Amino acid sequence: MVGRPCREAVPGIAAQGYAALVDNVFASGKPFIGHQMLVKVPHLAGEPETDRYVDFVFQPLFGADGKVSGVFVQGNDVTEQKLAQKALQASNERWKFAIEGARDGVWDWNVLTNELVVSNRYKEILGHGDEEVLGRYEDWASKIYPEDRHTAIESLQDTVQGGPPFHIEYRLRCNDGQYKWVLSRGVVVARDENGRPTRLTGTITDISEKKQTEEIIWRHASFDYLTGLPNRRLFRDRLEQEVRKAHREGDEVVLMFIDLDRFKEVNDLLGHDAGDKLLAQVSRRLTSCVRDSDTVARLGGDEFTVILTDLHGHPHFEQVAQKIITQLAKPFWLEGDTAHISASVGITLYPADGFEPEGLIRNADQAMYAAKHAGRNQFRFFTKSMQDEAQRRIQLTQDLRNALAAEELFVHYQPVVDLDSRRITKAEALLRWNHPTYGLVEPTQFIPLAEESGLIHEIGDWVFTQAASCSERWGENSGIPFQISVNRSPVQFLVKASVDWTGVLKSKGLPPHSIAVEITEGLLLNTSPNVAEMLYRYRDAGIQVALDDFGTGYSSLAYLKRFDIDYLKIDQSFVRDIEKNEGSRAIADSTIAMAHRLGLKVIAE
Numbered sequence: 001m002v003g004r005p006c007r008e009a010v011p012g013i014a015a016q017g018y019a020a021l022v023d024n025v026f027a028s029g030k031p032f033i034g035h036q037m038l039v040k041v042p043h044l045a046g047e048p049e050t051d052r053y054v055d056f057v058f059q060p061l062f063g064a065d066g067k068v069s070g071v072f073v074q075g076n077d078v079t080e081q082k083l084a085q086k087a088l089q090a091s092n093e094r095w096k097f098a099i100e101g102a103r104d105g106v107w108d109w110n111v112l113t114n115e116l117v118v119s120n121r122y123k124e125i126l127g128h129g130d131e132e133v134l135g136r137y138e139d140w141a142s143k144i145y146p147e148d149r150h151t152a153i154e155s156l157q158d159t160v161q162g163g164p165p166f167h168i169e170y171r172l173r174c175n176d177g178q179y180k181w182v183l184s185r186g187v188v189v190a191r192d193e194n195g196r197p198t199r200l201t202g203t204i205t206d207i208s209e210k211k212q213t214e215e216i217i218w219r220h221a222s223f224d225y226l227t228g229l230p231n232r233r234l235f236r237d238r239l240e241q242e243v244r245k246a247h248r249e250g251d252e253v254v255l256m257f258i259d260l261d262r263f264k265e266v267n268d269l270l271g272h273d274a275g276d277k278l279l280a281q282v283s284r285r286l287t288s289c290v291r292d293s294d295t296v297a298r299l300g301g302d303e304f305t306v307i308l309t310d311l312h313g314h315p316h317f318e319q320v321a322q323k324i325i326t327q328l329a330k331p332f333w334l335e336g337d338t339a340h341i342s343a344s345v346g347i348t349l350y351p352a353d354g355f356e357p358e359g360l361i362r363n364a365d366q367a368m369y370a371a372k373h374a375g376r377n378q379f380r381f382f383t384k385s386m387q388d389e390a391q392r393r394i395q396l397t398q399d400l401r402n403a404l405a406a407e408e409l410f411v412h413y414q415p416v417v418d419l420d421s422r423r424i425t426k427a428e429a430l431l432r433w434n435h436p437t438y439g440l441v442e443p444t445q446f447i448p449l450a451e452e453s454g455l456i457h458e459i460g461d462w463v464f465t466q467a468a469s470c471s472e473r474w475g476e477n478s479g480i481p482f483q484i485s486v487n488r489s490p491v492q493f494l495v496k497a498s499v500d501w502t503g504v505l506k507s508k509g510l511p512p513h514s515i516a517v518e519i520t521e522g523l524l525l526n527t528s529p530n531v532a533e534m535l536y537r538y539r540d541a542g543i544q545v546a547l548d549d550f551g552t553g554y555s556s557l558a559y560l561k562r563f564d565i566d567y568l569k570i571d572q573s574f575v576r577d578i579e580k581n582e583g584s585r586a587i588a589d590s591t592i593a594m595a596h597r598l599g600l601k602v603i604a605e
């Protein structure tokens with residue numbers, strides 16, 4: 001090739017304009033430098049050419065006479081570099097497209113010069129036009145919502161110091177002075193020779209809508225829909241926060257547990273809507289008894305709590321408790337009806353009674369329970385003995401679970417004498433518990449535990465089968481049917497019985513009136529369809545129904561007829577002093593007269 005004209009040596013390349021370039025340099029005597037010039041390199045005949053990019057230098061060579069004697073051509077193949085650049089450009093285009101498509105704003109911060117450049121979309125998110133809004137880092141920092149500023153700056157600094165990429169949600173001030181939630185992300189894109197970041201680039205996304213949705217979800221999950229008060233979940237959070245704060249500041253926290261007294265009666269007598277209205281009014285009255293910084297919450301049903309904070313050695317909680325009791329004992333006007341209720345309040349103190357929120361809630365609940373048992377409409381402070389009592393209740397409930405299997409329960413039969421024939425024709429089945437440690441436990445102590453724990457269903461069915469067997473035995477012995485009455489707790493009416501009482505009687509070949517079901521007056525006021533359905537089922541099956549403790553509650557005559565009650569039992573408080581007390585005698589007389597006119601029989605306890 002050497003010594004031959006370039007048109008002959010590399011004809012394919014020379015023809016691409018390179019021979020002309022050589023001629024130009026030769027003629028002008030001026031060098032030529034070309035960057036990334038395309039050269040189509042020919043291959044064997046029939047094969048396609050390949051594209052190469054070459055950095056060229058065409059240097060004229062001068063002879064002794066000062067004239068151009070030749071041209072020195074040097075080519076440096078930079079194809080790889082060119083392709084890499086092309087790829088990068090394409091990728092940048094794609095990113096630009098993606099970011100703009102996502103409607104994100106872009107920022108770029110030069111750490112060395114402190115220059116901050118933001119895209120138009122960034123400005124648009126903040127409600128600005130083309131004008132410069134953020135020229136420096138400080139401009140950005142000054143626009144952050146004060147409460148978020150520290151965390152946002154710290155997070156950015158952390159990235160600069162070598163931490164993870166910047167990723168944080170915070171609020172930025174817009175053109176109209178309002179704050180907007182944004183999500184900002186950023187990474188280090190350049191470093192100096194010591195590895196220190198010199199440039200960070202990132203995006204901001206407008207997340208105000210997402211935040212609004214989150215806020216709505218949070219409100220639903222944290223506030224009670226009926227009263228607008230914090231619910232159980234938010235109450236727990238607040239209590240934890242307040243206990244932590246009091247611990248830091250050496251302060252106290254007072255927790256009150258408030259349960260309305262006989263609220264069920266409002267629902268039963270005036271309807272659920274009226275009950276709802278009363279609950280809403282209770283929440284307003286409670287809020288009016290405390291300061292804005294205190295918390296009033298509704299745990300559910302008719303249970304409320306109050307957290308008193310910032311006491312700073314001036315405990316005024318007894319006055320607050322008394323105020324609550326007084327406020328809630330005042331009548332409630334419920335669109336045409338008036339309701340009277342009261343409240344039982346349990347009080348516990350952090351740190352005197354406990355350190356853990358969970359324990360404090362338990363204490364306040366136990367104190368409230370004690371206030372109820374002491375006659376309602378009052379407050380009680382938590383004491384150690386309440387804890388012992390609660391412990392005993394838990395223990396008894398546990399023991400009760402085994403009592404049936406361990407044969408500790410037994411049924412005692414109290415005879416009922418027919419005053420006309422002077423014969424014992426009936427008996428009442430009374431449940432007793434012979435506890436291995438405590439001896440005979442009163443039904444008033446363990447029946448409420450059985451009701452609370454749901455054990456009443458199993459125990460109640462067991463009492464019924466015992467009574468049915470006894471009725472069968474005694475009926476056979478005497479030759480006439482013998483009726484035994486069995487108490488059925490209101491709780492047993494709430495779910496479908498697992499044992500079909502009428503079916504059991506049928507299978508034993510006993511007439512349906514072998515068993516009478518004793519219910520309490522309050523049950524008749526229950527509006528649950530289960531109650532009415534079950535009572536009608538007894539009536540249709542021929543099982544008699546007796547009303548216990550008549551005279552102590554509502555004594556509503558309408559219900560006696562509606563549910564076809566067969567017997568009334570006059571409460572023993574009237575019967576006991578019937579000979580000495582005129583009033584009791586009058587009540588007993590009129591009850592008997594009324595019952596007989598209604599076709600009901602009467603039993604005196």
Ligand SMILES: Nc1nc2c(ncn2[C@@H]2O[C@H](COP(=O)(O)OP(=O)(O)OP(=O)(O)O)[C@@H](O)[C@H]2O)c(=O)[nH]1
Pocket residue numbers: 226259260261262263264265267271272273274275276279300301302372
């Ligand atoms: N109207 C209404 N009633 C509710 C709501 N939640 C629960 N309840 C009722 O509130 C009553 C609470 O029952 P209790 O506290 O056991 O009954 P109480 O009559 O207050 O009895 P004591 O507390 O022993 O005095 C139940 O009858 C529930 O059905 C509600 O959102 N609205």
